[in-house]
Amino acid sequence: MATLDLRSLRLRPGEVRKETLDVELEPFVLGGLRYEVTPDRVPVTLEISQASGATVFDLRFKARLTGACMRCLGYAELERDVSAREFYDPDAPRGDDLRSDYVVNDRLEVGAWARDALALEIPEQILCRPDCAGLCPVCGKDLNVEPHEHTEWEADPRWAALAELRDNL
Numbered sequence: 001m002a003t004l005d006l007r008s009l010r011l012r013p014g015e016v017r018k019e020t021l022d023v024e025l026e027p028f029v030l031g032g033l034r035y036e037v038t039p040d041r042v043p044v045t046l047e048i049s050q051a052s053g054a055t056v057f058d059l060r061f062k063a064r065l066t067g068a069c070m071r072c073l074g075y076a077e078l079e080r081d082v083s084a085r086e087f088y089d090p091d092a093p094r095g096d097d098l099r100s101d102y103v104v105n106d107r108l109e110v111g112a113w114a115r116d117a118l119a120l121e122i123p124e125q126i127l128c129r130p131d132c133a134g135l136c137p138v139c140g141k142d143l144n145v146e147p148h149e150h151t152e153w154e155a156d157p158r159w160a161a162l163a164e165l166r167d168n169l
């Protein structure tokens, strides 16, 4: 995981330092489906400054997720501009907002932070397009390719036996 050594920064008051790190982001598994993050190594920009005793970290990057549409299982991708801010004051108590959980032993865990920040940007549903029609619940065909409806009597043969049973009840 990519980290940044804070001891080597030696920031002067008022100074804004800019660092770029290539961060490898693990794929996400959502609803049993796997989403790769591209490119393989995402260039993450960090801006580091000081404000009233705390170090301020601003993180920014662009990443793309690719995988299966959650409705039709076709190809889906989404691109997000991610930005996040953390503060670190070594004198602040643990759990305080001014004491970032991503700073461990004077190192900023950029990899873990970037992955969490991207996770917050992922919508509940990843779709090939916003109005994806999905798969037919009766026959399983892709409704984007072949829009159709089933009337009760031309239902899939797999269900016919069940329908017959129901009619005899």
Ligand SMILES: [Zn+2]
Pocket (backbone or CB within 6 Å): 069, 070, 071, 072, 073, 074, 127, 128, 129, 132, 133, 134
């Ligand atoms: Zn779809």
Ligand SMILES: [Zn+2]
Pocket (backbone or CB within 6 Å): 136, 137, 138, 139, 140, 141, 148, 149, 150
């Ligand atoms: Zn169908």
